[in-house]
Structures are given as structure tokens and as C-alpha cells.
Amino acid sequence: MSPIEHLVTSGTFSLDGGTWEVDNNVWLIGDDCEVLVIDPAHNADAIAEKIGDRRVTAVVCTHAHDDHINQAPVLADEFDAPIVLSPAEAPLWKLTHPDRQPDRELRDMQTFTVAGIELRALSTPGHSPGSTCLQVPELKTVFTGDTLFRGGPGATGRSYSSFDTIIGSIGRTLLALPGETTVHTGHGDSTTIGAEAPHLEEWIARGH
Structure with missing residues (x-):
């Protein structure tokens, strides 16, 4: 079994009075015995089925x-796992779960180990104030949530977001990763740092 598993779930995204239909990537990292879940979206039953009888070490959210x-919360309770969030x-978390707090704080350069694989948190604010990517050096992979997609940075046109901040985060943190690093995103297709670097560097050079 690959240490990285993936499923796509469908639902809605709501903020600032608008609601949009979205497909989300949900990522699992681990082995036959234990997994870490990234961004559990929309369909708890489908995610639970993917987890099976494995132990969940943490439910890590790249942003809220x-x-x-x-x-x-549903998956954390079902599998007795902590929710980890910056x-x-x-403020964004409380809009969805006003009566439930995350269990642990997600901090820059914090590490997690699951099935002998180390993940490192990289603070990349901009899409939201505490957006965080998860790098897996051993697998030459980074999970970027909505910070970086195939084709460019995440959206910054809504509350709690900043285009200048996200471009700074990408330039300072993500473009410093090896070019062959696979980028697993929160929505849509995966890409690599090397494939995204040229046009991102153009935006940074223009001072945007």
C-alpha cells in the first residue's frame, strides 16, 4: 500500500454570505496500522471507510x-484522535464549530510521525491567517491545502485573506523546497514545486 492515500469528497464552501459547490481532496498518510488524516471534508462515512480499522494519530487541518x-469533530470523536489546527x-473555525475547539495547536516547524514517516508543518499564511502546509521530506511531497494549486496561488478575495501575504509565503517557504517536490493540493490535480516556480517567481519579481 502506498503511504499516501487520497479521496475526493463533494459538498459546499460558505463564507462572506456566499456558498459554492466544491470538490475537496482528503489525504491520508500512513500504513496498514495507523494513519494521519489531512483536511477531512464533507463525507465522514467515506473517510471512515477509507481509514478502516486503522488507528488515527491525528486529524490535521491546513486551515479552517x-x-x-x-x-x-465527527472523525476525531469516532477514532479518538486529536484535531490539530493553527x-x-x-475566527474561521468558530464560524463552523462554535461549540468545539481544536485539541492541539499547529505550529511552524512542528513535526508529526506516523508509520515511521515524518511530516513537518510549514506556516504559509495568506489564503487564511494560519494556513499551514505539511512537508514530507522522505516522500518528496508537500500538502499545500489551499495555499498553492496547479496553476497558481490560492484565492485571496475573501475575509481573512491577503494576496501579498500568500505570495510572500509561497516565495519564502514553498519555492525553497526542492523542485521535484510533489504538491498535493486541497482541490484539483497535484503538481510539483518546479512546475509552479516560473510563473510564481514572475509575480514575486513584480512585487505583487
């Missing part, structure tokens, strides 16, 4: 837009 966290995401 509702389409990335709406099933976090404290800077508290």
Missing part, C-alpha cells in the same frame, strides 16, 4: 475554511 474542517485560524 468550512470545506476543510466540517467533518473533523491558533490563528480560530
Whole structure:
């Protein structure tokens, strides 16, 4: 079994009075015995089926837009796992789960180990105040949530977001990763740092 598993779930994203239909990537990292879940979206039953009888070491949320966290409490309770989220995401988290707090704080350079694989948290604010990517050096992979997609940075046109901040985060943190690093995103297809670097560097050079 590959240490990285993936399923796509469908639902809605709501913020600032608008609601949109979205497909989300849910990622699992681990082995036959234990897994870490990233961004449990929309369909708790489908995610639970994917987990099976394995132990869940943590439910890590890259950010707190509702389409990335709406099933976090259900799965955390079902599998007795902590929800881990940057404290800077508290205002967004409370919009979806006002009566439930995350269990642990997600901090820059924090590490997790699951099935002998180390993940490192990389603080990349911009799409939201506490957006965080998860790098897996051993697998030459980074999970970027909604910070970086195939084709460019995540959206910054809504509350709690900043285009200048996300471009700074990408330039300072993500473009420093090896070019062959696979980028597993929160929505859509995966890409690599090397494939995204040329046009991102153009935006940074223009001072945007």
C-alpha cells in the first residue's frame, strides 16, 4: 500500500454570505496500522471507510475554511484522535464549530510521525491567517491545502485573506523546497514545486 492515500469528497464552501459547490481532496498518510488524516471534508462515512480499522494519530487541518474542517469533530470523536489546527485560524473555525475547539495547536516547524514517516508543518499564511502546509521530506511531497494549486496561488478575495501575504509565503517557504517536490493540493490535480516556480517567481519579481 502506498503511504499516501487520497479521496475526493463533494459538498459546499460558505463564507462572506456566499456558498459554492466544491470538490475537496482528503489525504491520508500512513500504513496498514495507523494513519494521519489531512483536511477531512464533507463525507465522514467515506473517510471512515477509507481509514478502516486503522488507528488515527491525528486529524490535521491546513486551515479552517468550512470545506476543510466540517467533518473533523465527527472523525476525531469516532477514532479518538486529536484535531490539530493553527491558533490563528480560530475566527474561521468558530464560524463552523462554535461549540468545539481544536485539541492541539499547529505550529511552524512542528513535526508529526506516523508509520515511521515524518511530516513537518510549514506556516504559509495568506489564503487564511494560519494556513499551514505539511512537508514530507522522505516522500518528496508537500500538502499545500489551499495555499498553492496547479496553476497558481490560492484565492485571496475573501475575509481573512491577503494576496501579498500568500505570495510572500509561497516565495519564502514553498519555492525553497526542492523542485521535484510533489504538491498535493486541497482541490484539483497535484503538481510539483518546479512546475509552479516560473510563473510564481514572475509575480514575486513584480512585487505583487
